Amino acid sequence: MLYMETILEALSAVRPVTVGATSLIAAMADEIGLADIIDRCCEWDKTRCKISPGKAIEALAICILSDRKALYRVEEFYEGKDVEALFGEGVTAHDFNDDALGRGLDRLFAARANRVLSEVISSGLEEHDVTVGSSHFDTTSLSVYGEYENQDCENAIEVVLGYSKDRRPDLKQIQFGIGVTREGVLNYGEVLSGNSSDKTWNRKTLGKVKTMFPPEILKDLIYVADSSLITDENLREAGNQVKFISRMPATYGLVAETIKKAWDLDLWEPAGSYASRTEAAEYWVYETVHRIGEIDYRLIAVRSSSLDSRKEKSIMKRVEKARAAIAKEAKELAGRDFVCEPDARRAAELFMDRHAQRFHELSFEVTEETIREKRARRGRPRKDEQPPAETAVYRASVIIDGIDQGQVEQARERESCFVLITNLMDADKYPASSILGEYKQQSRAEARFSFLKSPYLLGQVFLKKQSRIEALGYVLLMALFIATLLERRVRNNLEAEGTPIMIPGKRNTMRPTARMILDMLDTVQVAHVEHEGIVRRVWMDSRHGSDIPRLLRLAGFAADIYTDPSLTRLSDPSPNAQMGTSTCGT
DSSP states (O other): OHHHHHHHHHHHTEEEEEOTTHHHHHHHHHHTTHHHHHHHHSOOOTTTOSSOHHHHHHHHHHHHHHSOOOGGGHHHHHTTSOHHHHHOTTOOGGGGOHHHHHHHHHHHHHTOHHHHHHHHHHHHHHHTTOOOOEEEEEEEEEEEOSOOOSOSSTTSOOOBOOOOTTSOTTSEEEEEEEEEETTOOEEEEEEEETTOOHHHHHHHHHHHHHHHSOHHHHTTOEEEEOGGGOSHHHHHHHTTTSEEEEEOOTTSHHHHHHHHHHHHHTOOEEEEESSOSTTOOEEEEEEEEEEETTEEEEEEEEEESSOOHHHHHHHHHHHHHHHHHHHHHHHHHHTOOBSSHHHHHHHHHHHHHHTTTSSEEEEEEEEEEEEEOOOSSOSSOOTTOOOOOEEEEEEEEEEEEEEOHHHHHHHHHHHTEEEEEESOOOTTTSOHHHHHHHHHTTHHHHHHHHHHHSSOOOSTTSTTOHHHHHHHHHHHHHHHHHHHHHHHHHHHHHHHHOOOEEETTTEEESSOOHHHHHHHTTTOEEEEEEETTEEEEEEEOOTTTTHHHHHHHHTTBOTHHHHOTTOOBOSSOSTTOOOOOSSOOO
16 A cells, blocks of 8 residues: 555656657757847846746747747647746746737837848858858748738838738738748748838849848859849849849740740750659750840740640630630631632631631631522512522631641640749859759748748737737748758758658658658657656657657757756767767656
């Protein structure tokens, strides 16, 4: 009996806590000095504030990456977490109530959140030794709920209606402009008003890039963006100072001219494939040089073996529209009378020539028909009245025999073409195939939008203050930055190690996304063992078992970050580093 009581007493002193990915995210944030940078940039009273602005913002970032919650539920999120391990002794979940977090956002906004983000990014890129190189820039929108009729601060963004990339034109929105490295690491971020123009944003960003990066980085930087970059004004802004690669919009007549020239001369050069899939598209390129304004540019026509489904539908719509137009005109032609067969045949041949390139196979026939003239007056004819004269007329009938598959295929080939423009004029250093390969990496920026657009209760909980919406937008970008650094490190270490890791769904991969990495940690638990008033943290297994310590090592940390918060990064974050086990249990 005494033995059972001892066991029950011991068990009652053990409290399991599901901490998930919180400790890893906090360690990543500490590594780049997130809270310290924010505290240094913000004005706040250290004697009156229990939670600094940096800790408030870090708490939001951890919540965003761990378990998306609305602001009023962040306190609820931390009620089940090891808060003291994350933020220090004496800190409780209640310290992260909506008022405290709102004040943190207000201080971040007052400190010019865009500058704070720039410092955080600069610190993180240096800490992780990230090379800027080519950078991919793009924008997206985020719909929000609420009226936001009054601007609470003159220099805040505007939450307004605009072109919705979420396909929610009924909702007001904000926008994000980001730049990412070829590895997908965020190296530029900005929160924009909901009605901002992509073309204007690109022009302003080009100007910022010139001063944002030192000359030694700027000389190797390549600004990669979609067709919204290309306007005459933006080309002048880039000049020869900012190297760029972009897609030329079809509004420039040079696009059709360049594609036509490539087909007419048949000078396509094979550029290979840019994906590892079995049925990946093959590409061919043709390039020429053209002067716009006072600067020469390389124009690279690109031909793909695959066709976008939207363009396929567009071609079929054109085929159907052409058939309807041909049928209508053919009916009008069939109703005409010709006095001789050559005239009817000539009209039919002209019809055939006019519609020769309209996706359909046509034929015609000319028939003779006898018609009787109408009587001069109505009524019963008189006995001596001559019968109406009969006249021979000729009619031309056009028959639509079917779709001309050759023309349709030719249209597919033309539609599968586009034109890239760049001021990288050294074709030996930057061959056309590498220019295309760099542009194809534009998906790196687009992939980051899925993070910013994942479900998040934004709008109903921020007291309808546009300045707080802007500040929260920058917190989302800070969280995204941490996620991209984590993803890069794990992938690089996996590549060096050469062994895949199993992700949720029991799939092995060498390229886990940040979301996959964080999802693997969602069931991690730490046991709080209390003995004689002293609480000791002990590592507990999770549903992913032994892969978790390995994942943490790939991320550059030991499992001790969960059991001993004073420990952070491994001294050697390489894949061959050994796990620390001083306070770990099973």
